[in-house]
Amino acid sequence: QKEVEQNSGPLSVPEGAIASLNCTYSDRVSQSFFWYRQYSGKSPELIMSIYSNGDKEDGRFTAQLNKASQYVSLLIRDSQPSDSATYLCAVNDGGGGADGLTFGKGTHLIIQP
Amino acid sequence: KAGVTQTPRYLIKTRGQQVTLSCSPISGHRSVSWYQQTPGQGLQFLFEYFSETQRNKGNFPGRFSGRQFSNSRSEMNVSTLELGDSALYLCASSFGQGPYNEQFFGPGTRLTVL
Numbered sequence: 001q002k003e004v005e006q007n008s009g010p011l012s013v014p015e016g017a018i019a020s021l022n023c024t025y026s027d028r029v030s031q032s033f034f035w036y037r038q039y040s041g042k043s044p045e046l047i048m049s050i051y052s053n054g055d056k057e058d059g060r061f062t063a064q065l066n067k068a069s070q071y072v073s074l075l076i077r078d079s080q081p082s083d084s085a086t087y088l089c090a091v092n093d094g095g096g097g098a099d100g101l102t103f104g105k106g107t108h109l110i111i112q113p
Numbered sequence: 114k115a116g117v118t119q120t121p122r123y124l125i126k127t128r129g130q131q132v133t134l135s136c137s138p139i140s141g142h143r144s145v146s147w148y149q150q151t152p153g154q155g156l157q158f159l160f161e162y163f164s165e166t167q168r169n170k171g172n173f174p175g176r177f178s179g180r181q182f183s184n185s186r187s188e189m190n191v192s193t194l195e196l197g198d199s200a201l202y203l204c205a206s207s208f209g210q211g212p213y214n215e216q217f218f219g220p221g222t223r224l225t226v227l
Contacts, residue, residue, distance in 0.1 A: 032212040043203055043218040092212035100146050100158030
């Protein structure tokens with residue numbers, strides 16, 4: 001069974017610091033990786049996608065992928081209180097998208113003013 | 114561009130009843146996926162539709178079904194509701210099918226089964 005693991009947190013980070021969120025996945029053939037942000041009572045919002053090994057930057061967000069280690073991470077620079085949310089890691093195995101996205105349980109991030 | 118819309122937003126049903134949820138994807142998007150979110154299990158994939166055909170299905174009982182119309186709008190149906198079906202049901206749309214298509218979620222339908 002495909003699994004995506006995340007530390008549930010809460011992860012507490014002071015305002016202005018870098019928040020580092022991590023995710024590991026079990027299926028070695030996974031091809032695409034996504035980070036979603038979910039505020040309490042709201043639906044997930046796509047932050048970033050990453051498909052190749054290395055780093056991908058978008059504003060204050062950087063996604064990092066290491067397929068050999070089956071590890072994907074999200075860095076949030078200059079963290080703001082509005083970044084406080086649950087961050088969901090999602091993986092697609094690429095078998096024609098056979099099983100849709102497999103989600104981790106999410107990491108609860110708290111940015112302390 | 115308008116986002117994904119879902120109706121109704123909230124629904125209360127009793128055990129044994131059936132329910133139909135509706136999803137309108139982002140204009141131009143042809144793939145619609147459905148997910149169930151519960152506190153215990155997190156987000157779980159239900160099924161995906163593309164060009165009016167179910168392409169993939171998650172590990173849910175046959176009581177959960179869906180369909181997609183020619184305008185890409187989708188509906189999901191749950192028959193013989195059980196207490197455990199209480200959840201947030203999320204619809205996500207993407208432009209095409211396959212692992213490199215980003216999925217965008219609607220606001221969800223909160224279903225409560227009494």
